[in-house]
Amino acid sequence: MLSSVEIETPRSASLVAVAGRILRLVILCAVGYMVFDWLVLSSVTAPATYAECRDAGGACIAFLQDKWRLILFGLYPYDQQWRAAIATILILGLVATLAMPVFWQTRSRRRTLAAGSVACFALIWWLLFGGFGLSSVPLRNLSGLPMTLFMASVGLSVSFVLAILLALGRKSDMPLFRWICTGYIEFIRAIPLISALFLAVFVLPIVLPSDWDIPPLLRAIVAYVMFFSAYMAENIRGGLQALPLSQYAAAKAIGMTYWQAQKLVILPQAIRISLPSLINTSISGLKDTSLVMVVSMLDLLGTANAAKADANWQGLFLEAYLFVGIIYIMLCASMSYYGRWIEKRLQTGQRDTKNG
Numbered sequence: 001m002l003s004s005v006e007i008e009t010p011r012s013a014s015l016v017a018v019a020g021r022i023l024r025l026v027i028l029c030a031v032g033y034m035v036f037d038w039l040v041l042s043s044v045t046a047p048a049t050y051a052e053c054r055d056a057g058g059a060c061i062a063f064l065q066d067k068w069r070l071i072l073f074g075l076y077p078y079d080q081q082w083r084a085a086i087a088t089i090l091i092l093g094l095v096a097t098l099a100m101p102v103f104w105q106t107r108s109r110r111r112t113l114a115a116g117s118v119a120c121f122a123l124i125w126w127l128l129f130g131g132f133g134l135s136s137v138p139l140r141n142l143s144g145l146p147m148t149l150f151m152a153s154v155g156l157s158v159s160f161v162l163a164i165l166l167a168l169g170r171k172s173d174m175p176l177f178r179w180i181c182t183g184y185i186e187f188i189r190a191i192p193l194i195s196a197l198f199l200a201v202f203v204l205p206i207v208l209p210s211d212w213d214i215p216p217l218l219r220a221i222v223a224y225v226m227f228f229s230a231y232m233a234e235n236i237r238g239g240l241q242a243l244p245l246s247q248y249a250a251a252k253a254i255g256m257t258y259w260q261a262q263k264l265v266i267l268p269q270a271i272r273i274s275l276p277s278l279i280n281t282s283i284s285g286l287k288d289t290s291l292v293m294v295v296s297m298l299d300l301l302g303t304a305n306a307a308k309a310d311a312n313w314q315g316l317f318l319e320a321y322l323f324v325g326i327i328y329i330m331l332c333a334s335m336s337y338y339g340r341w342i343e344k345r346l347q348t349g350q351r352d353t354k355n356g
Contacts, residue, residue: 050313063316064323067307071323074143074303080135084146087127091149094120099338101345124150139215143298145327147217151299152286155224159285160278162225163232167270168262170233171240181233188230194291196223201295220292228285235277239270272346279339283332300324 042058046065053060064071073081094117097103103113128146130136142150169181188196200223201216208214243266251261271278293302304320307313 050315053316060313060316060319063307063313063319067310067313067320068323070144070307071300071303071320072145074147074298074306075141076143076146077135077137077141080137083127083134083137084142084144087124088146088149090120090124090127091146091153094124095153099342101342139217142217144303145300147292147298148286148289148300151217151221151224151289151292155221155289156228156282156285158225159229159232162229163236164267166229166233167236167240170237185230185233188227189234193224193227193288194294196227197291197295199223201297216295216297220295220297224285224289228281231281232278235274235281236270238277239272239274240266242273243269275343275346276339279335283335286331286335287328300327 037058039059042056043061044053044056044058046062048060048062050060050063053062069078069081073084076084098113098117103109126132126134128137128142128150129139166181166185169177170185172178172181197220200219204219205212205214247265247269248261251265256264289299290301292299293305298306301324304324308317308320
């Protein structure tokens with residue numbers, strides 16, 4: 001009897017595994033067909049009305065064909081949206097260029113990259129807000145995808161620089177700087193981002209003098225930077241704490257000053273260690289730009305809500321959210337893939353250095 005059980009048990013387990021795979025395949029095919037039917041076979045394209053979309057029971061592509069420019073560019077002037085489109089492409093291109101390690105390998109390349117980044121940012125600002133031959137567009141009209149990318153790229157870049165200073169300040173031997181940086185980080189981490197945005201957009205104008213007219217977008221970016229710099233500072237501090245004391249001692253032994261040691265020895269290793277958590281924080285920062293919708297600003301999610309509020313298309317929301325969701329998935333997946341790629345590259349370079 002025992003031998004029979006021992007012989008039959010692996011066979012039964014194999015049959016159960018095969019049955020499970022077949023069941024998963026059937027479910028996947030069924031779900032895939034329903035999605036394909038909703039998105040392609042039963043979809044309704046322009047020209048169509050809401051009633052026709054409702055009766056068809058499929059995706060209302062006509063809604064997206066009518067509202068895609070509103071979703072992507074929001075309140076930006078309709079006849080000037082080509083400027084916002086070019087600026088969006090430039091932002092993505094600039095971020096991709098800054099993320100390539102090949103441009104950071106030598107001092108001359110870094111200088112060229114810095115000069116090119118400043119020039120590209122000036123071009124983006126000129127395209128988005130005008131001047132020097134282009135009609136002016138107020139900051140309050142920046143919305144949709146350009147606003148999401150502008151806020152995330154500027155906010156996270158400044159947050160990273162400020163985070164390095166905060167992390168070093170929290171590890172400083174000078175009590176005053178250590179207390180200030182520690183208090184700042186702990187206070188910011190104790191409040192939600194929506195509270196910081198609310199204070200910056202609605203409360204700060206009441207406190208400041210009446211002649212200080214700071215646009216809401218800039219106030220929101222300041223709150224965004226203050227919030228995520230605290231979290232990035234903790235990521236970097238974790239990398240600093242993971243370094244052995246011998247690294248500090250070695251830098252001091254060869255006569256390096258404090259800032260030389262941080263630039264050439266300590267920070268490169270600390271950032272390499274904290275890279276996964278920094279990428280996670282950056283992905284959260286990109287997604288959290290949607291919170292500005294709560295303080296009456298139209299990011300990509302806010303323009304999707306504005307599009308579905310049209311009386312001619314009331315009741316349609318899935319198509320708009322699916323469209324926006326695909327954009328967010330593409331952006332976040334790209335950042336996640338870059339994080340894995342750069343981490344693998346750094347680990348490979350570290351192994352090559354050790355072997356050499």
